[in-house]
Amino acid sequence: MNPVNATALYVSVSRSVLQCDPRDPRALAELCKLLPFFRQSLSCLVCGDLLQDPIAPTNSSCQHYVCRSCKGQRMQLKPSCSWCKDY
Template sequence: MDTENCTNLYLQVCQTFLTCKYDDPTTFDDLYKLLPWLRQSLTCCVCANVIVDPMSSTQSHCQHFVCGKCKGGKMILRPQCSWCKDAEVFETNQHLVVLVMCFKKICQLIASSPIYEHILNYDQQRKKELAAMKSDSPAKSDTPSKRKRPQRKFARTYVTSSLLNIPVQQVLQDAMNLKDVDINTQPPTVECKT
């Protein structure tokens, strides 16, 4: 996802949070949806965690992000991106550095507000609903299928789906576990000797 979309999601989260009425839980509905989307938009394409020391490709076509430590690692994208195969084209993205810091701050504000209790209740209710849906689903047939598909360990669709289904409380926890970054420090420059 490009940084413009991430920024728009962040602004929507902020606007929704600031317009929530603490005595009316129905005003939190959009927040429950937007927080996992924002978390997913700031996900590393290698480790599937919130990006740390965000890097992005310098090629304009590619909009994938990775952590500084994950640079050069095998991406979980399916299908593979042909534009970001070369790890040498990834550089620190200052816009993303600031955006991740803002994500952490808004999550800290939400966690310290009265909305947090509603988030806990929402997550518990959602967990019960998902468990009820699983128990109501028909059992799979015991007969094996004629053709088995190979299991994919890290299919991007699975990662995206699982990230969007994580509890909102976990989104807040992921953000608060991020280390603080000094945005005034510049990334180290590498001098080439010829």
């Protein structure tokens, strides 16, 4: 995973959590809507865990990342991609 993209996403998530007013039900509801997206964006498409030592696919058109140790294995999670198919 491009370190800049991973860092930017991490900072965005952290900022959203820290700026959320826990007394505001609407703010909490918005945060709860975003957390699954953030989790999916930082998860390996092979093992499903949070990315560990992430690598990007060789095709730059794809934004799917996997853990380095998962390279060469079949994707277990969706969405699969017509660009990268399996790792």
